[in-house]
Amino acid sequence: MKNKKILVTGGAGFIGSNLTLTLQEKFPDNEYFVMDDFSSGDYKNLLGFKGEVISEDVSCVNLSDYFKKLDVIFHQAAVTDTTVFDQDLMMKKNVGGFKNVLQFALASKAKLIYASSAAVYGHSNPPMIVGQSEMPANIYGFSKLVTDNMARKYFKDLHIVGLRYFNVYGPKEKHKGKMASQIWQLYLQMKAGKNPRLFKDGQQARDQVYVKDVVSANILAMGSSESGIFNVGTGQTTTFNKIVEILKTATGDNLNPEYINNPYEHYQENTQADLSQTQEKLNYYPAYNIEQGIKDYFKT
Numbered sequence: 642m643k644n645k646k647i648l649v650t651g652g653a654g655f656i657g658s659n660l661t662l663t664l665q666e667k668f669p670d671n672e673y674f675v676m677d678d679f680s681s682g683d684y685k686n687l688l689g690f691k692g693e694v695i696s697e698d699v700s701c702v703n704l705s706d707y708f709k710k711l712d713v714i715f716h717q718a719a720v721t722d723t724t725v726f727d728q729d730l731m732m733k734k735n736v737g738g739f740k741n742v743l744q745f746a747l748a749s750k751a752k753l754i755y756a757s758s759a760a761v762y763g764h765s766n767p768p769m770i771v772g773q774s775e776m777p778a779n780i781y782g783f784s785k786l787v788t789d790n791m792a793r794k795y796f797k798d799l800h801i802v803g804l805r806y807f808n809v810y811g812p813k814e815k816h817k818g819k820m821a822s823q824i825w826q827l828y829l830q831m832k833a834g835k836n837p838r839l840f841k842d843g844q845q846a847r848d849q850v851y852v853k854d855v856v857s858a859n860i861l862a863m864g865s866s867e868s869g870i871f872n873v874g875t876g877q878t879t880t881f882n883k884i885v886e887i888l889k890t891a892t893g894d895n896l897n898p899e900y901i902n903n904p905y906e907h908y909q910e911n912t913q914a915d916l917s918q919t920q921e922k923l924n925y926y927p928a929y930n931i932e933q934g935i936k937d938y939f940k941t
């Protein structure tokens with residue numbers, strides 16, 4: 642892939658920066674742009690990036706002020722704090738941002754790969770399957786489901802792929818603070834010599850996916866022959882007790898969980914991605930299981 646103009650929105654964020662830097666390394670003969678309003682992202686994530694960085698809000702920018710044409714847009718920008726309950730803000734930024742990018746992609750015939758979320762499934766039972774039990778439990782998940790529904794209308798007109806990430810963890814997530822992965826939070830507690838705190842009884846489980854696999858899914862989506870919406874996880878589910886055990890091995894710390902009462906009435910017990918469509922249509926097979934991902938993450 643050469644001489645393409647590629648935009649990553651939300652490129653100063655966790656997933657966007659991992660994606661941007663990997664694209665630059667793998668396909669150096671393209672022109673790269675990042676657009677980010679730095680509402681949650683951090684410039685430090687982009688150290689080493691050689692392209693142009695535009696500080697703009699994707700929900701209201703006029704993209705044609707900056708670009709005549711783009712070949713590929715990776716749309717990662719969104720309000721990612723799932724505890725934001727301002728419904729108007731979440732919809733304006735997430736749905737409005739997606740719509741703005743979609744309209745430009747349609748006009749310039751750019752491929753559009755965008756970040757959706759497992760939050761569209763709410764509290765439904767695993768395995769989570771695209772097209773089934775999509776009942777978001779918060780405004781964040783709802784905003785992602787609305788974008789998926791909008792995207793579906795253009796599958797025939799445009800190369801458009803939505804990727805429903807499950808729980809993503811890995812380097813460059815530090816800036817997210819309380820919104821960073823549970824793996825990072827537990828690691829921080831253990832590094833500080835504290836017992837990792839888990840909700841009773843630590844048997845809640847999640848499909849935890851390493852950011853390098855999420856980047857690979859985006860690159861596969863760029864080359865796919867069909868539009869569609871796909872889950873991006875590992876297809877495996879790991880309890881928080883097990884994560885603590887793996888962290889103990891990876892870090893050499895020997896701290897056992899402290900169990901606390903769960904203040905949330907409707908807490909999700911288990912998430913797990915059904916990957917059959919992602920494998921068939923995108924040829925996506927995660928390279929990192931939970932042990933390999935955590936080992937790679939905390940290797941230094």
Ligand SMILES: NC(=O)c1ccc[n+]([C@@H]2O[C@H](COP(=O)([O-])OP(=O)(O)OC[C@H]3O[C@@H](n4cnc5c(N)ncnc54)[C@H](O)[C@@H]3O)[C@@H](O)[C@H]2O)c1
Nearest residue numbers: 651653654655656678679680681682698699718719756809
């Ligand atoms: N991290 C996860 O576990 C996870 C899971 C499911 C989906 N996602 C989705 O993946 C994408 C990336 O998430 P992340 O984890 O990297 O979060 P992040 O907060 O690190 O990244 C989001 C980036 O978008 C920017 N941004 C937000 N609103 C913007 C706007 N209106 N205009 C321009 N820039 C804007 C932020 O400044 C930030 O740099 C998001 O769309 C998120 O909803 C993430």
